[in-house]
Amino acid sequence: METQPNLPTEPPVNSQKTAHPKSPSLWLDALQRLVKSKTSFIGLCLILLLILTAIFAPLIATHEPTSQDIINRYQAPSSEHWLGTDELGRDIFSRIVYGTRISIQIGVIAVGISAIVGIFLGCVAGYFGRWLDLIIMRFIDILMAFPSILLAIALVTVMGPSLRNAMIAVGLVGIPQFARIVRSTVLSVKETEYIEAARSIGAKNGKILFSHVLPNCMAPIIVQATLSIGTAILDAAGLSFLGLGAEPSIPEWGAMLSDGRAALQTSPWVVTFPGLAILLVVLGFNLLGDGLRDALDPKMKQ
């Protein structure tokens, strides 16, 4: 936010000034502002840490995440098992490390489903308006009338409990938020003069929508997607905790919480560390989302 504005001064017309290198786009500008903000920088670091952990999981993990060692169950954290072991003697640290892969998978796939469907519905409703808008938005209202976790539970119950179905359910539940945000942004963008200009040069509706309207709606979509990843991970963990998500052997953080809750009083590390992992990741996405919201806001650019 302390960036010095790089306003062009009006050069004399036709003057051949020294050629400038290709200039930064609005996105690059926003990225610079993002990194300058402390909170969003922390968020960015947390997420980078998550991604790196997922990529290098086999190198970081000290044990196989699924190998059981019943004799050493409920071990307290030690130099052998850094974060202790669970009720089957599996190494919690290694399970958390491998769990990052599951979490990223859930976040990306679930939010991908919400975003693709939500953006499509929002664009159509906002751009074409009238009866299409009416029908789509009433459908969205109905979706929103259900408490989201309840709707996800219902969907998983119908489709059968599995990690894949949990991701789909969490994705479907997230559609309304995207649809609403996209619709409202499209409504304001489509009234701008550059859209009128596009119509006056004979652009077709599809072209206007995808090449003019949508790119100018990206900022709120990116913010929403970032914030949603956090919620999606949380929701999927909730489903797994209820036994509606990941199968028991998969090192999913929500399922780990669920499995460990019986031993909460005697071996608190079994639930504490997966819980902390969820907390940090969701916190990271929320901080980054808030930072993005500020960085992409054109009003912050003075």
Add this chain to the structure above:
Amino acid sequence: MSSLLEVKKLKKHFPVKSGGIIPRQTGAVKAVDGVSFDVKKGETLGLVGESGCGKSTAGRAILKLHEPTDGEIIFKGKDITNVQGEQLRKLRQEMQLIFQDPYASLNPRKTVEQIITEPMKIFNVPKRERQKKLSRLMDVVGLSSYQKDRYPHQFSGGQRQRIGIARSLALDPDLVICDEPVSALDVSIQAQVVNLMEDLQQEFDLTYIFIAHDLSVVHHISDRVAVMYLGQIVEIGEVGELYRNPKHPYTQALLSAIPEANPHKQKERILIKGDLPSPSNPPQGCKFHTRCPLAEDICKQVNPELKQVSEHGQQAACHLVKEVVAGH
């Protein structure tokens, strides 16, 4: 010279809706209410009037960016009032619009190159030709070719307006409607842009409809001027004649408001009182009678038609001006 564009009794009414779930139309904003004029090939018609008189709406209705409510638009001898779909898209090549606000009219996510070549892409101009046209256009509007990879936010208002002008010329249109193209610019830049537009008119053989509220700019660029008030044309004529000898009381009042460079010259200001009436509920009779210093009884009842008021073809819509039959 033949007419390039003829507008007959053009009307654009915006419905006013109220009510809850099923809105009903409860009224209409009569933004343009029976406007007729013609534009000859190669000339510049100035369209002036105060804010909210419907001049921009008229321009957009001619381009069919707004669907006209009633009336006829004849372009190159063809009635285009009800043209739709693919035919309308083809028509877009021949009529273009230059916008008022150079900040809002350029897509902030596109480079100058993308903005200027987009119209040509839409109409499938081959790539090599596009590039040639791009450098030519950037050159004639006074931009340097190294600026083509930049984004609009890196330019000043005047430069942005040049980009907008280049875009509108990309398809070699015949008619360009300029919707207050300089009113958002600094005075020092206004002159540059107006001169540029005059040069371009010569070079590309353009016909302009120049919408503005700045009377001096209109005087400078126009061949003929039409004065609008509350959705109607109250006076139209050759620019010199109209500025020297305005007939309609509204035109007289407008022209008396132009600042005079000589401080010692005594000038009679004709002040009009009150505000522009609402176009959703325009006054009966002559629309100007509520503010006219000369209004008589007939003005309150009968809406005057445009009639010939001088031997040079000047027309005014006022009961108090005598009709002159051409040739006498």
